[in-house]
Amino acid sequence: MTEIAHPETFRGLPVFTLPEPGDRHATPLPDADSVAWRLDCLWNEDNPFADLWPRFLDLVDSTRVRALLLGPWWHDEYEPLRPVLDRILADADRFPALRALFLADVVSEECELSWLEMTDITPCVEAFPGLTELTVRGCGDGISDTDRLSLRPFRHDALTTLRFESGGLPGSVVRAVGASRLPALERLELWLGVTQYGGDATVADLAPLLSGAAAPRLRHLGVQNSEIQDEIAAAVASAPVVARLDSLSLAMGTLSDTGAHALLDGQPLTHLSELDLHHHYLTEPVQQRLRVALEPHGVRLNLDGPDDWDPEYDETRYVAVDE
Template sequence: MTFADHFETFHGLPVFTLPEMREPGEEKLPDADAVAWRLDCYEAGELPFDELWRSFTDRVPSTDVRALVVGPWWDDEYSDLRPALELMVADAERFPALRALFLADVTGEECEISWLQLTDVTPVLEGFPQLEEFGVRGGDSQGLGEDPLSLRPVRHEALRVLRFESGGLPGQVVRAVGACELPALERLELWLGVPRYGGDTTVADLAPLLAGGRFPALRHLGLQDSELQDEIAAAVASAPVVAQLESLSLSMGALTDTGAEALLEGQPLTHLKRLDLHHHFLSEAVADRVHAAFGSAGTEVDLSEHQTPHRWRDEEWRYVAVSE
């Protein structure tokens, strides 16, 4: 899948990309707390990230910045995120108002999602204890970076939204999320991806998330973009965590009638305000049953983007929405 557009809003704020430096008196920037600031080495005149970061902290009152979006952090060759992340974390005390951070607002034209060279993102949660929203895109399944996307279990009191977008999310990250203590977490979204791009998460890895109790404030759970979408649906159908949810997303993956039947035959889901199953491989008959079972109870059901399996010789191939 191609990410066609950059964020227009983030954390409830319009996104503003820091422009190239202008002469004194010519530059007019928004108030620091009025926008989500986006840093993009290309848009800033192909500056190296360390120079772009210094330019940002010199020109914008960092104490008032509420949200930050990091776009391409390389100015020439693709490079590892780690040095850029170390710069941001080292300056954490200069950003007491920062409540939201997204790493890698990058389109497919700029870099394929499986090429994005990330790193251990735990220092973000350790360095910004007031952070309420944290998102990451990528995973470097090509092994180009010095260290892969990873996470260590942490306790974070303020985090309300956690989102990993990947065409192949390492199982280690999923297990670490399940071992974190996040008492304020309301929304969790994991794009699991496919094995050939590093998505080696198993259904067993999801067990701590599905058991309930780990995240008492959780109201939305997204387990998405997986070739194992049927098996995940079957596990969710009897998962204790579902009772506390207001919305559930099993979208973007290879969901078939088998997974949908598991949801229909499992525990009641009619308390959900929204059930997102978009990008699926359901037959028309089963899709109608899902609409009838949940829609009639007032649940908003998204069954858009019906897919047709690809055929190769005598086999059918079902694909996820985001892998490359």
Template sequence: MTGIDHPETFHGLPVLTLPDPGDPDGVPLPAADTVAWRLESAWRGDLTFAALWKHFLDSVDTTKVRALLIGPWWQDDYQSFAPVVDLLTADADRFPSLRALFLADVVGEECELSWLEMADITPVVEAFGKLEELTVRGCGDDYGDRTRLDLRPVRHTSLRTLRFESGGLPSDVVRAVGASELPALEHLELWLGTSEYGGNAGVEDLAPLLSGAALPALRHLGLQNSEIQDEIAAAVASAPVVAQLTSLSLAMGTLGDEGVEALLSGQPLTHLASLDLHHHYAGEALVERLRNLLGDRVNCDIDEVEDWDPEVDEFRYVAVSE
């Protein structure tokens, strides 16, 4: 898992990992609303996530908690995220101030993205009706009997930022986002990944998002980390949603000459404040044409050109897969 780190801040707050119960250092905990609380139980002896959760509820004034991150929740073997979902939803009424939630804040040294045992996160979204920011990390990998990430269509009137960080985002999750009622959503970021790790979404699955009708408040759209980045760029080039955006990202994927050509010949992008295409495979001539077209009006990140020779290299790679 490359390009993924633990955030130092979340929802504008510094991240603090909750100490173990009975921490010998005895450092007093900060006020509940001054930090983003991170919970992790892996590699902490006999401490289960359920026990850590109880310690959290007993030690922190959860009525004032504004941001929460769930780190590694297993002990010795990787385990399903479903029990964490159950705990979160059962105690949702104890978090009236919660505005930001990060599910599976896990990095490669702890567990590869495709190895995470995820679950249906719909109950969490439904339980926290005042949530403004949700980040979900995890794949749709079908290896063995690992549990896939899942989401059903929801109605949520407060959510403003939604991020799925994945090396393979299942098509049913993509369709569920498009079928959801999210009238306040301003920032949407989907790391679509590769089919090898469960990322089976096609351009047709993105149609409700690209139409603009599903997300009236949307200002940033990221359709990233995809092995079909050229096809996505071609669809975006004529997508109605682009007119309402202030920023667009097609970064981290396999974008090549075909995709950049589509952007050059498509609808104007000069109204954007920023266009992120970093980690791409396009030729220097096309990149220069795009820079000239956008000029100084658009902050265009088209750096991080991947070393790839079509006559030698068989595959192009996304930035984050396993």
């Protein structure tokens, strides 16, 4: 699982993992509002979430907590997110200053992305009206519908950054985002993934987002990690939202010369500060066309390719993150 790591900072704050109980080497706890708090149950069987959560509330002034990351919420066997999320949401009123939430800050050594047992995350945005940033990692492929990632259309007036990292993002989630009303949203990133892991979103599902109607203040759009990246590029080439963007990412997917030609022949992209196409399948002549068309206008262009792909020997294309 590439492109996945524990963040060192979140919403501009250094990430600090709450020490395990009885950790003799633990340093004094930082001020509640000076770090992004990360909770992790994986490495200590005596630290189940049922004990970790009340200990966190006892040790830290939750009224001052600004950012929260939920790491592995299990120790041995994987467990669904729903009971853990219910417990957090039951105490939502104790977090009036919370502005950033990261659900499932988990890397492959802890659990593969598409195995994470997720749930309906709509209650998170409903419970935290002051939230400005939400990152959700995982989808829950191959398990019951109740443990798969889901979302209902919602309105949120404060959310500025919304990010879904998935090896198979359900089309229903994409449609729900498009049907939501997000007047403050500036950054949106969707990792669509592959059908093998439940990524059944289509270009048609993206239409409300590409029209710009759902998020009138959007400045960065990432529609990436997709096996239909060429189709997405063709849709983006004429999408109304592009004219108002500062940066665009179609990275991590199976973008080929077909998709790149659509971008080159479509609406101007010279107003962008950055176009991220890394992990692509473009020939060198097409890469050079992109450089000539965009870089003289100051567009930062990321054309880093897959490390282990050689078009002379391997025609297989794959996304950067699936399982």
